[in-house]
Amino acid sequence: MASSHVTKLDPGSDAFKRILYSLQVALRGTNVSNVHAWFVETPSLRAKYERQTSTGGLELPSWVDVDALPAHNPVQEVCARGFRMPEDGGGLSFHSGNIDLSDVGDRTQHQFLLCRIAVGRAFALLEEGAARAVPEGYDSLYVHSADDEADAGDDEAAGASGLHRHEYVLTNPAQALPEYIVHFDFDPADAVMGPPPSATMTLDERRDHFRAKIDEVRGEVSRALSVLGPSLGSRTEEMLADLTTKYESALHASTQPEPLLEERKRSIHEGIRRITGKLEQVRSNSEAVYEEVCKRMQDALERLEALTKHKTAILLSEELELRRQLRQISSAETMVPHLQEALQPTAFVEAWEAHQAMRRELIAQMTGAGASMVGEALDAVRPDLKVVGEVEVVEGSAAGRRGDPAAAAGAGPSGSAVASRLFDGTGSATSSSGAGLAAAAAAASAAGGAPGSSQVPSAWFREEAGMPPAATPAPAPAARPDGRSEPPKSALALLDRITGPSPSRHAMEAELARARAALDLERANLASVQTRVASLPAAHRSIGEEALSQQEERVAAATAAFQEASANYTAAAGGSPGASRAFGESTWGEMSSASPPAPPMASRMAPSALDVPQRQSEPAGRGASSADAAATPATVPASASETPAGSAMAAASSRPRQTRSPAKDPREHMERVLRRNRLSAEAARRHRRIGLSESDLDGLAFSSSKLVEGKVAHDLYACLPFVRPRVDQGAGGYDYGMSLPEPVPPRAQLVFSTLDDAAPSFRSLAACLAAVEGPTLFIFSANDHLFGAYASQTWRFDGEYHGDASSFLFSITRDARVPFVGRISGPPQPSDAALRAAHDHEFQMRKERWIAGVTEARARAEASGVVFDANGSILEAPEHYPTDDLTVPPPRPRPWKRIDTQYSDEGRISFGLTDLVIEGDLARCSSEIESTFGIGLRAGSTAAKTLLAGAETFAVSNLEVWSVGNAAYDSVA
Known part of the structure; x- marks a missing residue:
C-alpha cells in the first residue's frame, strides 16, 4: 500500500491562511474557530493526479466530510491510497462550492478533507437515476439538480446567498487528490445567507465603522500598557497608524470592480445568450421534424429523442459550467463586505491578501486550460435533422464526432431494420449542410403539416393547453409485435420538459x-x-x-x-x-x-x-x-x-x-420542495454513514411497532441522531492521531400507544412523557396519513419553549423530512435572562481558559529559549520547537438564541409554535409548518397546513411514542 506523510500546518503560514479563507467562503461565515490543518503528501497519488491533469482541464477544490465517507473509504486509507471507486462503475460524487452542514444537527465539530478534483469537461446528467457513464470526449459528470432549475436566471444572487454548490461524479480515482485534512468548529446557524450586511453602507460609513474598531483596539492596548509599562506606547501608535493606512488601502481596493472578472462575467452572459439561441434552434428543428415523423413509423422517434437529448445535454453541459463560474465569482466577491463587517483590521488585511490570491487563481482557472469550451459545443451541435423518404433519426454529421449517443441511450443503431430514415439537409446520412430546419419545415408544409395547420395538428400543444382529445377518426398506428398499438413517442415532449413552451408560439x-x-x-x-x-x-x-x-x-x-x-x-x-x-x-x-x-x-x-x-x-x-x-x-x-x-x-x-414568487402552481411547488427534503434520501445518506446491516436494523428499528415496519421503519430509524461524545480538545487543539468515538445508535423502546391503551387521553400521554428522560419519537396516524416528530429533549411541562435544532418533523405518506428552520421565535420567557447569562458565562469561561492556556504556553516557551517581541510575535525559537499552543485563536462570542422546538403544559404539547400541536384528548390537534420547522412552503398556505395530516385540524386515529434516548449497545463496530 502506498504511504502518506501528514504534516501539520503552521497557522501563520500562507498555506494555512489560504485554507482558512477558503473555508470561510465555503461555509459562508467567519465564526470558524479551532481550525487545524494537516498537509497530506502521498507521492504516488500526486504523480497519478498530475498525469491525469497533464493535458489541462478544469480543476476544482472539493470539501469532503470525513464523517460522511462510506465504510470502504476511511480517511486514513484515502490519504494513503486515494479514493476507491464502487465496483458497479457508477463513480463517486464530489461537491464543489459551499459546504452543506444541513444534516449535522447540533454538532459543531467537523472534519473535512480538502481535495483537488480534475473534473475536466463535465457532461450533464439531466435525469435522476440515469446511467453514470462518461461519454467519449468528457472527463466527468455534472449532476443537474432541482436547485439548478429553481435558481436559473439568478446565478449571481444564488452565489451570494450560499447556493454555490455543484455535484460532480468522477469514475477514475486518479481524478481526486486529497491534499489537506482540516478540523474546525462551526455552528451552521452562523452561516451568512442573503445580501452583504454593508451593501447599503457608503465608503465613509465603512471608514467610521473601522475607526470605531480602532478606538476599541486602542482602549485594549492602553489597558495592556498600564500593566506592561508606557515605554511601548509610541511604537504601538505607529503600528496602529500603519494598520489604518493599510486598511484604508484594502478597503478602497475592495470596493473597486475587478476589470478581468467583469469582462469574464460579460463573456459568460454572452455564452449563455448564444446557448439560449442554439437551444431554441434545436427545439424548432426538432418540432418541425416531429410534425412530419408523427405521420410515419413510430419506432424511429426513439432515436430522435436520444439525439435531441444529447444535443441539449452538450449545450447545457457548457451552460452549467458557465453558471458555475458565475456563481463561483459571485460567492467569492460577496464575502468581502462580510469580512469587512466581521473581522478585525489585521485579520481583514490578511483576508484581503488571500482574496486577491484567490482572484488571481480564478482568473487563471477561467481563462486558461480550464476555460469553458462553448465554441466547440456550439459548433458541435447543429439543428440539422430532417425527414427524407424513410424515417430514422440521425444527426447531420453522425459519423462519429462524439460516438453514438443515441445507441448508448437505447435507440437502434444506424442502418437497423426501420421503416424509414431521417437524413440531414443534403439527403446524406453523414453530411451536414445546416439546412435541416428549412428543409424539414418545407417538407412538413408540403404535406400539409406545418405548425398551425389543422391537417397535421400538434398533440403536444393540446396536452399543454389542457384540451380534451378530439373525436376525429384516424387510421390506427402500426401494431407492435405483441399485437398492441401505442402512440408515437414525442421528442418534442422531451424538449417541452427540458426547454419549456416555444417562445415563437407564445x-x-x-x-x-x-x-x-x-x-x-x-x-x-x-x-x-x-x-x-x-x-x-x-x-x-x-x-x-x-x-x-x-x-x-x-x-x-x-x-x-x-x-x-x-x-x-x-x-x-x-x-x-x-x-x-x-x-x-x-x-x-x-x-x-x-x-x-x-x-x-x-x-x-x-x-x-x-x-x-x-x-x-x-x-x-x-x-x-x-x-x-x-x-x-x-x-x-x-x-x-x-x-x-x-x-x-x-x-x-x-x-x-x-x-x-409564491404565485406558483401549488402542486408543482409542493413536488419540488418535497424532492429536496425526502425522508428516504436522508435515510440513504445516513445508512451509508452508519454501516448497519439489515439484520441489525430489524432488531433496532421499532420492531414492535404496529404503524411502521420494513424499509419505512429502517429509514425512520436511520434519520434519528446518533450519539457521538464530544472530545475536549484542550488548548493545543486536535491531535491527528486521535480517533473520534464511533456513533452509537439509540435504543427504541415503545412507551405509549393508543392501540394498547383502553382509554387513551391527553392526561395519560402527558403522564407517560413526564416519566421519560431524553429524546422521544412520535408516530401519528390521522386522515389516512402517517407522520410524526422527533423531540430531542425531555418534555418539561413547565409552560416554556425549549429544545435544540436536531428536532424534526416527518411525513411517511409524503416521504418528507421537515427540519428546524426557526423563522419565528416564541414570546419572551422568565428563564431567558438566566439562559442568556449562562451563555455569556460559558463564553467568559472559555475566554479565561484560553488566556490561561496561552499564558502558560508562553511561559514554557520563554523557559525553552523562545524570544518574543513587544507584540507577542516570535522572534527566535529553537529548531523544531512546537508553536501550536502559542497560535491558538481566541474564542469568538456568539449571540444567544433560544431554540423553540418543544412546548408542553397541562393541556397542550407542541412541536414548534404551530407546526404540530396536540390538545383535547388527542381529538383537537392541528398542524401548520413553516414557523419553527419548514421545507420552503409559503407560510400560511394550504400546503403548509395540510402537509402532515392532510388537513389543518385533525383527530388522532393512532399514536405511538418511542423513547430513543438510550444507547442500544455500548459501541458500533
Whole structure:
C-alpha cells in the first residue's frame, strides 16, 4: 500500500491562511474557530493526479466530510491510497462550492478533507437515476439538480446567498487528490445567507465603522500598557497608524470592480445568450421534424429523442459550467463586505491578501486550460435533422464526432431494420449542410403539416393547453409485435420538459413572463430594503427612507408594466377563442380507435397525486382539470424566465417557475420542495454513514411497532441522531492521531400507544412523557396519513419553549423530512435572562481558559529559549520547537438564541409554535409548518397546513411514542 506523510500546518503560514479563507467562503461565515490543518503528501497519488491533469482541464477544490465517507473509504486509507471507486462503475460524487452542514444537527465539530478534483469537461446528467457513464470526449459528470432549475436566471444572487454548490461524479480515482485534512468548529446557524450586511453602507460609513474598531483596539492596548509599562506606547501608535493606512488601502481596493472578472462575467452572459439561441434552434428543428415523423413509423422517434437529448445535454453541459463560474465569482466577491463587517483590521488585511490570491487563481482557472469550451459545443451541435423518404433519426454529421449517443441511450443503431430514415439537409446520412430546419419545415408544409395547420395538428400543444382529445377518426398506428398499438413517442415532449413552451408560439406569454419576473424581482428588492432600513441606526435612517421610497417607485412601475402585459395577453387570447382549438384539432386519439394513451414523456410530466386542496382563486388550467381548462378563458400563465442570463436554464424545465414568487402552481411547488427534503434520501445518506446491516436494523428499528415496519421503519430509524461524545480538545487543539468515538445508535423502546391503551387521553400521554428522560419519537396516524416528530429533549411541562435544532418533523405518506428552520421565535420567557447569562458565562469561561492556556504556553516557551517581541510575535525559537499552543485563536462570542422546538403544559404539547400541536384528548390537534420547522412552503398556505395530516385540524386515529434516548449497545463496530 502506498504511504502518506501528514504534516501539520503552521497557522501563520500562507498555506494555512489560504485554507482558512477558503473555508470561510465555503461555509459562508467567519465564526470558524479551532481550525487545524494537516498537509497530506502521498507521492504516488500526486504523480497519478498530475498525469491525469497533464493535458489541462478544469480543476476544482472539493470539501469532503470525513464523517460522511462510506465504510470502504476511511480517511486514513484515502490519504494513503486515494479514493476507491464502487465496483458497479457508477463513480463517486464530489461537491464543489459551499459546504452543506444541513444534516449535522447540533454538532459543531467537523472534519473535512480538502481535495483537488480534475473534473475536466463535465457532461450533464439531466435525469435522476440515469446511467453514470462518461461519454467519449468528457472527463466527468455534472449532476443537474432541482436547485439548478429553481435558481436559473439568478446565478449571481444564488452565489451570494450560499447556493454555490455543484455535484460532480468522477469514475477514475486518479481524478481526486486529497491534499489537506482540516478540523474546525462551526455552528451552521452562523452561516451568512442573503445580501452583504454593508451593501447599503457608503465608503465613509465603512471608514467610521473601522475607526470605531480602532478606538476599541486602542482602549485594549492602553489597558495592556498600564500593566506592561508606557515605554511601548509610541511604537504601538505607529503600528496602529500603519494598520489604518493599510486598511484604508484594502478597503478602497475592495470596493473597486475587478476589470478581468467583469469582462469574464460579460463573456459568460454572452455564452449563455448564444446557448439560449442554439437551444431554441434545436427545439424548432426538432418540432418541425416531429410534425412530419408523427405521420410515419413510430419506432424511429426513439432515436430522435436520444439525439435531441444529447444535443441539449452538450449545450447545457457548457451552460452549467458557465453558471458555475458565475456563481463561483459571485460567492467569492460577496464575502468581502462580510469580512469587512466581521473581522478585525489585521485579520481583514490578511483576508484581503488571500482574496486577491484567490482572484488571481480564478482568473487563471477561467481563462486558461480550464476555460469553458462553448465554441466547440456550439459548433458541435447543429439543428440539422430532417425527414427524407424513410424515417430514422440521425444527426447531420453522425459519423462519429462524439460516438453514438443515441445507441448508448437505447435507440437502434444506424442502418437497423426501420421503416424509414431521417437524413440531414443534403439527403446524406453523414453530411451536414445546416439546412435541416428549412428543409424539414418545407417538407412538413408540403404535406400539409406545418405548425398551425389543422391537417397535421400538434398533440403536444393540446396536452399543454389542457384540451380534451378530439373525436376525429384516424387510421390506427402500426401494431407492435405483441399485437398492441401505442402512440408515437414525442421528442418534442422531451424538449417541452427540458426547454419549456416555444417562445415563437407564445410571444405574449413570454412578454408577460418578463413583466412578472421584473415585478417579482422589485418586490424581493423592496423586502430586502425594508429589512435593512429597519436595522439602520437613527443617524442613517433618512438615507434608508430615501432608498425605500425609490424602491417603492420601482415596484409601482413594475406593477403597471405587468398589468399592461397581462391585459395584452388576455386580449390576445380572448380575441380569437378558436385559434388554439383549430391548432390542436387532432390528438393521439386520432391515431388509434382505442382510448388515447398519454405520450411516454407526458407520464413523467403529470403531477403526482398530492392531495393539496385547490384554492378557489386558482386560475383554471393551472390547478383545474383539463376539461375545465379547455372551457375557461385564457388566464395569466407563469412561464419560464426570459432574462438574458437565465433564459437558457429557465428553458431547462417545463415547470412554470419564473422566480421564487409564491404565485406558483401549488402542486408543482409542493413536488419540488418535497424532492429536496425526502425522508428516504436522508435515510440513504445516513445508512451509508452508519454501516448497519439489515439484520441489525430489524432488531433496532421499532420492531414492535404496529404503524411502521420494513424499509419505512429502517429509514425512520436511520434519520434519528446518533450519539457521538464530544472530545475536549484542550488548548493545543486536535491531535491527528486521535480517533473520534464511533456513533452509537439509540435504543427504541415503545412507551405509549393508543392501540394498547383502553382509554387513551391527553392526561395519560402527558403522564407517560413526564416519566421519560431524553429524546422521544412520535408516530401519528390521522386522515389516512402517517407522520410524526422527533423531540430531542425531555418534555418539561413547565409552560416554556425549549429544545435544540436536531428536532424534526416527518411525513411517511409524503416521504418528507421537515427540519428546524426557526423563522419565528416564541414570546419572551422568565428563564431567558438566566439562559442568556449562562451563555455569556460559558463564553467568559472559555475566554479565561484560553488566556490561561496561552499564558502558560508562553511561559514554557520563554523557559525553552523562545524570544518574543513587544507584540507577542516570535522572534527566535529553537529548531523544531512546537508553536501550536502559542497560535491558538481566541474564542469568538456568539449571540444567544433560544431554540423553540418543544412546548408542553397541562393541556397542550407542541412541536414548534404551530407546526404540530396536540390538545383535547388527542381529538383537537392541528398542524401548520413553516414557523419553527419548514421545507420552503409559503407560510400560511394550504400546503403548509395540510402537509402532515392532510388537513389543518385533525383527530388522532393512532399514536405511538418511542423513547430513543438510550444507547442500544455500548459501541458500533
